[in-house]
Amino acid sequence: MGKRRRVAERRRTRPAVVGGVIAVVVGGVAVGAYTLSGGGAEAEGRTASAGTQKKVRTGPVTALETQTTAGRFLTAWQQGRTAQAAASTSDSAAATALLAGYTKDAHLTGLTLAQGTPSGGKVPFSVKATIAYKGVSRPLAYDSALTVVRRAADGAPVVDWHAALVHPDLKDGDTLVTGESGTPPVRALDRDGGAITTAAYPSLGSVLDGLRAKYGKTAGGRAGIELRVVRGKASKKAGLSDKTLAELSKGTPGTVHTTLNPSLQSAAEHEVAGRDRASVVVLRPSTGEILAAANSGHGFDTALQGSLAPGSTMKVITSSLLIDKGLASADKEHPCPKTFTYGGWKFHNDDDFEIKGGTFKASFARSCNTAFISQAGKLKDDDLTRQAQDVFGLARDDWAIGVPSFDGAVPVQSAAQKAASLIGQGGVRMNPLNMASVAATVKAGTFHQPYLVSPSADHRKLASASRTLSASTLSQLRELMAYTASSGTAAQAMAGLGPDYGAKTGSAEVDGQKKPNGWFTAYRGDLAAAGVVQAGGHGGDTAGPIVAALLKKGA
Known part of the structure; x- marks a missing residue:
């Protein structure tokens, strides 16, 4: 009996808690250890015997898991224990490389990390360090944040690894380096x-x-x-x-x-500052010089590098194609039904309006989608692509403006996507620089590749178009844009800027957005400009006033 009582007493012995670790002791031997702040099955206080599959923890991370996981990562990073810090992340290999480079390549020492107050799984923290290189040093301080998530494999809480948590200006794959600058200022x-x-x-x-x-x-x-x-x-x-x-x-x-014009650049900065996600570019049609480029968000340069569906501003290029092909003429009657089906898609006009017995000029001025969609079956799949490339110098990836830029995309498409491309949807992608160039080409009569730095500075060759519009097509295109500026969807924005002017509005639908991106492109005298306000709504109401103000300023 005495022996059985002693065995029972040993079985009732509680786990001993030592140094934040639970050690289950049987007969004086520790058979398992689980940290109080661990994740997965450990966080639920479960042990798994041999041959038993651990249950994967699901659901949002808890406040305790967020606090302890962030603390474990930040402490290990601050103490220079790179491997341990990386092991607390969702991508240990990428984390190891960047964290090791923080000291080795960036020459950052004396690291101090202060954890802020978590919000859900997100934990802000501040960073203080010293940059020390060849006897020269200076302090560095910035704020960052990390997010704790569950690892897919086992549900354990880990730091969701992205380079931006090391420094907010880093993108995944970037590195930090201290030394002689790769290029002089x-x-x-x-x-x-x-x-x-x-x-x-x-x-x-x-x-x-x-x-x-x-x-x-x-x-x-x-x-x-x-x-x-x-x-x-x-x-x-x-x-x-x-x-x-x-x-x-x-x-x-x-x-x-x-080539930037200081007064126009200042005005452009002012105009976009009044709207969220607004971008604008101003060009000189006779030369291609970029006079101003501005974005209300001061991160990614949408004005020069953006890739967005241009909506109905694309109809300038499409109209030139239809007139060239004899499928439309400014003053001739042209169909504009409420809807038109092509390639299995049913295309609509805004509010399903229609124009009975109207001219092509009327359809262009009111931005009638079906007037363009109805001609899709008469065009080859590559017609629009060739028109954009050969006449307007777009979508060839050969612009050299002096800084990184995107010169548009007009892929060859078929069926419904071909029809959508005619009205600036489908696979067509542009930015304000591209669409300002389109207006500039109409005004100048020929394509001049935009540039920010004169080609004489480095003897680079500018892109050129392989052909120009016929005199008849160019005259009609200018007539269409002038009528739109005086009596169409651009009239309110362009009021008082005539008579040597032309414009086209656009609205581009974007999946997941309640409002379309608003576009506007126009010229006046020897100035051409285009703008976009993302998720802003109709171009005439949003981007139009920005463009018009700059055209007026540059007079």
Whole structure:
């Protein structure tokens, strides 16, 4: 009996808690250890015997899991225990490489991380460190955040790994490097010789980065020592340039002259600041010079690098094609039914309006979709692509404006997608630079590749069009745009700017958006401009006033 009593007493012995670890002790031997802050089955206080499958934890991470997982990661990172910090993330390989480089490549020492108050699975934290390189040092401080999620394999809480949590300016695949800058700094000047700075022109941060990347080594400057973001393959493909985060010693800048007009650039900055997600570009049709480019968001450069469906502003190109093919004529009667079905899709006009017995000019001015869709069956699949490339210089990936840019996409498509392309949907993609160039081509009568830095600065060759519009087509196209500016959907925005003018509005539907992107392209005298307000609604009401104000300013 005494022996059986002692066995029973041992079985009733509770687990001993030592140093934040639960150790289950049987007969004086520890058979399992589980941290109080662990995830997965451990967080639920379960042990799994041999041959028993662990239950995967599901559901949102708890407040305790968020706090402890973030704390474990930040503590290990601060203490230089890279492997342990990386093991707390969803991608240990990527985390190991970037965290190791934080010390080795970025030369950051004395790291201090202060965890903020969590909100759901998100945990903000502040970073303080010292950049130390070859006897030169300076402090660095910034804020960041991480998110705790469940690992798919076992449900354990881990830090959702992205390079941005190490520094907000990093994209996945980028690295931090301290040393002599890869390229010397540049001093960018506007057309009047004034300095271009982000303090004066907040929109131009990415443009200045692009100018440095392109001309830093050839503009006569000398590199300094700096901490910078070195872009990886994905970022370079997206058109992003290396970015300076801090200077330890200044280099000597070289000088780069641009075509920017200071008064127009200031006005453009002011105009887009009044709307969310607005972008605009102003060109000189006779030369292709970029006079202004601005975005209300000062991150990605939508004005020069964006890739968005241009909506009905694309009808300028489509109209030139239809007139060239003899499928439309400005003053001849043209069908504009409420709806038209092609390729299995039923296309509508705005509010299903129709124009009975109206001319093509009337359909263009009111932006009648079906007037264009109805002609799809008479066109070859590559007709629109060839028109955009051969006449308007678009979608050939050969523009060299002086900084990274996107010159549009008009893929060859068939059936319903071909029809959608005619009205600027489907696979067609443009940005304000592209659509300002379209208006400029109509005004000038021929395509001039836009540029921000004169080709004489580096002897580069500008793109050119393989053909120009016939005199008849060009005359009718100008008539269409002038009528739209005086009596069509662009009339309110363009009021008082005539008579040497033309315009086209556009609205592009985007999946998941309640309102379409509003587009507007126009010319007046020797100025052409285009703008977009994403999720803004009709172009005449949103992008129109921005473009019109700049055309008036440049008079």
